[in-house]
Amino acid sequence: MTTDFQNARESLGARLRELRAEAGLEGKDVAARLGWQTSKVSRLQNGKQTPTRDDLTAWARAIERPDVEAELHGLLAGLDMKQRHRSWRRQLAGGHRGRQEIAVRQTEATQRIRGLEVSRVPGLFQTPQYARAIFDANAEFRGITPTTDAAVEARMRRQEALYDPDKVFRFLVCEAALYHRSCAVDVMAEQLDRLYNLVGQRRIELGIIPFGAQLRRTVPHAFWIYDRRLVIVETISEELWLTGADDIELYERAWDWLAESAEYDATARRLIGRARASLDLS
Structure with a gap:
C-alpha cells in the first residue's frame, strides 16, 4: 500500500x-x-x-x-x-527490486497477460544484459540508488512464467522498439535474437506493428492487461493501476484494434531479422 x-x-x-x-x-x-x-x-x-x-x-x-x-x-x-x-518516486525509493517483486507476484496470479510496448522490448522477453541496461539508465535518470543485480534477478525469475502451461502471453511490439537502443549494439543483437526465437512458441503470441501499418487507432502508450482484472499503464512520473470495468474494457478494445495491424509468425520474424541485420557489429 x-x-x-x-x-x-x-x-x-x-x-x-x-x-x-x-x-x-x-x-x-x-x-x-x-x-x-x-x-x-x-x-x-x-x-x-x-x-x-x-x-x-x-x-x-x-x-x-x-x-x-x-x-x-x-x-x-x-x-x-x-x-x-x-508515483515512481515512492515506488523506487529503495531501488528497482521491490517493484520487480510486485511484478513477479502479479504474473504468478495471472493466467493471460496482454501487453503493448512502444519503444522497448517487454520485460518478460528481455535478456539479462538488455534488462540491466534499462535498469541502469532508469536509475541514473531518476537519481536513485541502483539495485540492478537484484532487479535483473527478479525479472529473470518472473520469466519462468513463460513456461507455465496454464498461462498465455499475447504481446504487441511496435517496430520502433526493434531499433530504439538504450544498450550496446551486441546486447541489442542478442536481444533481437531472443525475440526472433520467441515468435511462434506455444502460449506466446508476439505481434510486431510495422512502421507503415494502417491503424484503426494510433498507438497511445505502453500498457499491460492482467486477465480482466487489472490494467497497468506507465508514465514518466507514475504508474496507473486501473481496475474499473469501463477502463479495462477500453484498454481491451485498444489492444484488439492494434492487434489487427500487427504482423505475426514468418512476417514478424522477417521484421525482427531486418532490424537485427541493420546493426553494425563491426
Missing part, C-alpha cells in the same frame, strides 16, 4: 472522528446506531480500513449530518485516486 494512499485514508478517518465528536457521540454510540462492531468504527476512524460509499452514507446519517455525505464521498473518491496513481 502506498504512503500517499495510507496518509489519505488516515485523513479520512480523522474527519470521521471529528464529525462524530462534534455530534457529541462516542464510537460505541455510532456502532450501536448502525449495528456495527465497535472494532469497525475504530478501524475506520484510525485509517486501518477503507470505507465504502455506503459506510460513509450510514455514518453521516448516524451522526445526523446528511449535509456532510457529499464531502465524505468526495474524500473517498480522492482516496481511490491515490490508490490508482502510484
Whole structure:
C-alpha cells in the first residue's frame, strides 16, 4: 500500500472522528446506531480500513449530518485516486527490486497477460544484459540508488512464467522498439535474437506493428492487461493501476484494434531479422 494512499485514508478517518465528536457521540454510540462492531468504527476512524460509499452514507446519517455525505464521498473518491496513481518516486525509493517483486507476484496470479510496448522490448522477453541496461539508465535518470543485480534477478525469475502451461502471453511490439537502443549494439543483437526465437512458441503470441501499418487507432502508450482484472499503464512520473470495468474494457478494445495491424509468425520474424541485420557489429 502506498504512503500517499495510507496518509489519505488516515485523513479520512480523522474527519470521521471529528464529525462524530462534534455530534457529541462516542464510537460505541455510532456502532450501536448502525449495528456495527465497535472494532469497525475504530478501524475506520484510525485509517486501518477503507470505507465504502455506503459506510460513509450510514455514518453521516448516524451522526445526523446528511449535509456532510457529499464531502465524505468526495474524500473517498480522492482516496481511490491515490490508490490508482502510484508515483515512481515512492515506488523506487529503495531501488528497482521491490517493484520487480510486485511484478513477479502479479504474473504468478495471472493466467493471460496482454501487453503493448512502444519503444522497448517487454520485460518478460528481455535478456539479462538488455534488462540491466534499462535498469541502469532508469536509475541514473531518476537519481536513485541502483539495485540492478537484484532487479535483473527478479525479472529473470518472473520469466519462468513463460513456461507455465496454464498461462498465455499475447504481446504487441511496435517496430520502433526493434531499433530504439538504450544498450550496446551486441546486447541489442542478442536481444533481437531472443525475440526472433520467441515468435511462434506455444502460449506466446508476439505481434510486431510495422512502421507503415494502417491503424484503426494510433498507438497511445505502453500498457499491460492482467486477465480482466487489472490494467497497468506507465508514465514518466507514475504508474496507473486501473481496475474499473469501463477502463479495462477500453484498454481491451485498444489492444484488439492494434492487434489487427500487427504482423505475426514468418512476417514478424522477417521484421525482427531486418532490424537485427541493420546493426553494425563491426
